[in-house]
Amino acid sequence: MDLAGLLLFSSALFIAAASPGPGIAAIVARVLGRGPEGAMAFSIGVALGDVVWLSFAILGLAALAQTFHEVFLVIKYLGAAYLLYIAYKLWTAPAASQEVEANVKAEHPAKLFMAGLAVTMGNPKVMVFYLALLPTFLDLTRITMLGFAELVVATLTILGVVFAGYIALATRARQLFTSPRAIRFLNRTTGTVMAGAAAAVAAR
Template identity: 55%
Template sequence: MTLMTLLSFALALAIAAAIPGPGVTAIVARALGCGFWGTLPMIIGLTLGDLIYLSCAIFGLAAIAKTFGTVFLVLKYLGGAYLLYLAVKLWRATPDEGLGATVSRDASPWRGFLAGLLVTLSNPKTMVFYLAFLPTFLDLAAIDLTSYVELCLAVIAVLLVVISAYALAAAKARALFRRPKAVRAMNRGAGAMMAGAAVAVVSR
């Protein structure tokens, strides 16, 4: 794979990742409630979901993946349900607990990781990018092990940069709110965003 092809893929992925969707909304809401480090497991889960779809496209599993309609629906509703659960926890968090403290205590890194993975696997935009757009962009039959590793590294690098930028911005905004009323408003705003992400995941 040429450097130009790899850079073109990275640019296309960066543009797709930067467009706000359920994943970005969930990340921002999580960062508002838990800060950047509390959001990192969800970012890793989102990235793994992309790597799974990339692997499906490259190894010719796209047709199989598309036939798993029931599995896709289960993943979609699981992801939506967990995001809604987080939304409720954020909404109900009280100012004296600190911003998102209830969610921080209740949501383990593993749960955050699983939520990120489910959101990506149930996101039609991600599926279309890898299983429909990618085959028209790259000659998947010509990709060898080296090219596959290069693409995986590009996915990891791009998503960590783009998604982390959203998380960092939200975490910095979180630090500006210290008064009880502001904390409550931020908690409920983050909860509403998380609920919106849950609806977006389920309705698509």
């Protein structure tokens, strides 16, 4: 596809991805409360969810997405339920940092990946961007397989940069909390943020 169209898409996606939403809130809250371990698996799930919506938009499957509305509702509520589970674990986590780190290792990457995917599939902001706004940036009827591959690469690259930035900032901020009281405050604050992300996903 032409460079101008790819740059326009990339710029719009960067702005949309960098704007805090349920996905970003979940990533940041999880890193603040549990550390960066597992954040990559969760973020990959979030990013691949974007690729799914991109594919729907390019293949003209917005109508199909509406047809399988019930399926997406199930995915959305499963994602919201898992976020609530993480929120509960954060709220009730021990104040000792070494115990928190031990709990992180028990989480399977596949579970985190599926949670991230479910969050994106149920995120209204992502759906609107790809199914409603993307056709205003690009002529989707003229995109070739090569053009689709370029869009996928651009999507994963931009989301990787954005997510890595948020993870790095959250990791840095987490290092400031060292006392048991500060760790307890951080766990409960991030648990509340995670619950808010779950509510945002489930309510739309």
